[in-house]
């Protein structure tokens with residue numbers, strides 16, 4: 001802000017105005033002069049004033065009245081007022097002045113040094129106020145930009161998540177339709193061929209190959225369901241959790257205890273998100289925790305769904321949670337945030353790790 005601050009001086013005697021102007025000529029201000037309250041109000045309208053120096057005794061409108069009027073509409077930008085008076089010792093006058101917005105008094109005849117140093121103080125204050133205003137505006141702008149970029153980031157992760165889900169659906173379909181069906185055809189053909197073989201050794205081999213193909217078909221089915229757990233749509237979230245945790249318990253050799261409320265009224269989108277968070281969390285448990293036992297609970301209260309997974313493993317540290325490389329944890333948080341929910345991960349007194357997900361229900 002380089003332009004000169006405005007200083008309003010008001011006195012009904014022209015010689016006094018001239019004197020004030022002369023006394024302040026060295027100060028870098030833009031002086032606005034007025035010979036009456038009405039003229040001052042007219043000239044000051046819409047202007048930002050650093051300070052007003054007003055004579056108390058003026059005909060028609062007194063200095064006090066002018067001060068009140070001057071600041072009437074300036075809610076955040078009150079103009080500090082120095083009154084010029086000969087009545088310094090009249091206490092009621094002094095209070096009148098303070099009530100109308102005075103911040104200081106100068107007794108006539110005006111002492112040049114006192115006047116200039118007081119003006120300097122107010123100009124300093126004004127400049128500081130301008131700087132604060134500028135900083136506040138910049139701060140507001142940056143905080144809005146930050147808010148926007150965070151919102152964009154959320155939208156982007158939502159979009160990426162959707163793209164990933166779509167990809168999973170198409171890979172799962174191809175696995176099921178192409179690989180799954182081809183393997184089933186191979187299995188049928190193997191059965192037919194086997195019937196025509198006499199050699200016991202070959203029959204034994206054929207049985208082994210058939211068993212291998214059957215296993216592979218199961219693997220394809222498992223991968224297909226993990227990629228796109230249609231069970232969520234077909235049988236609901238609770239059935240999907242039961243199915244997935246049973247498979248997890250068998251594969252990872254970790255006991256899983258379930259405490260699931262069958263009546264949760266969760267939206268399909270939310271169910272899939274919760275399911276994906278469970279997958280990530282159970283994978284972490286299998287990979288990092290060394291746990292032997294996992295508890296999974298799901299319940300609903302008045303306004304939210306609560307999902308909790310607790311293991312009895314080695315626990316997680318604050319550094320691991322906050323690490324910029326903990327993409328799995330970040331993605332769980334982001335998934336929860338994309339639904340307006342909250343996500344927490346912590347260790348309970350060093351006994352294992354807990355994840356807690358809370359999703360708000362929209363029951364309107």
Ligand SMILES: Nc1ncnc2c1ncn2[C@@H]1O[C@H](COP(=O)(O)OP(=O)(O)OP(=O)(O)O)[C@@H](O)[C@H]1O
Nearest residue numbers: 284285288289313315316320326327328329330353
């Ligand atoms: N249940 C848990 N028990 C103990 N440590 C855990 C547990 N879950 C996560 N951690 C720790 O937190 C770290 C970060 O987990 P996160 O899922 O973000 O990453 P990751 O599993 O190492 O890799 P990614 O998930 O990207 O494949 C892990 O490396 C591990 O040290």
Ligand SMILES: [Mg+2]
Nearest residue numbers: 280284328329
């Ligand atoms: Mg992980």
